[in-house]
Amino acid sequence: MNQAQAPIRLLTVDDHPLLREGIAALVQHQDDMVVAGEACDGAEALEQFRRLRPDVVLMDLQMPGCDGIAAIAAIRAEAAQARIIVLTTYRGDAQALRALKAGASGYLLKTSLRRELLDTIRCVHAGRRRVLGEVAADIAEHAAGSALSVRETEVLRCAADGAANKQIALQLGVTEETVKVHMKNILEKLGANDRTHAVTIAVRRGIFAL
Known part of the structure; x- marks a missing residue:
């Protein structure tokens, strides 16, 4: 990393401490990124975003209280340029579409974090979208079908x-x-x-x- 370039500041949002610790362990060896803060639910995510103004938010979807999709929408309503990556256990295409429509720029399954997370953070921070291949395939497979009313x-x-x-x-x-x-x-x-x-x-x- 260029010494004049500040590291990518991350906010990790997940109700499981072990997942947050795992992300911190992955990030700690990277020169170009740092975990700036953590939150355990959507409401705290919004508070921490306001306080820290991170470069990239790593957002779980299934959390108690304010869920991830509601948090994504709330953050994007306040900061249209916010870059958010969804980290979830579930690959459902309908859920992925809701997250992307709410304003997420990336979508990863938690099982793929070790091999995909760091590159996805860099990609989204650079202003691009990145959706895990199998999730994108599910979205494409059902795109032609009619959604439930x-x-x-x-x-x-x-x-x-x-x-x-x-x-x-x-x-x-x-x-x-x-x-x-x-x-x-x-x-x-x-x-x-x-x-x-x-x-x-x-x-x-x-x-x-x-």
């Missing part, structure tokens, strides 16, 4: 909780026939055999979490 997602979430069509109709204030139509559309859009299969696909793709 808000109402269809609500219907499937109720089904995931074990509700029958009549119960779903009561919960959502619609007719049972309307629920059946929504469920038919859900199965077609997800390529599912039945509602249990549809729930499994929805969770795997990150449409919602159980």
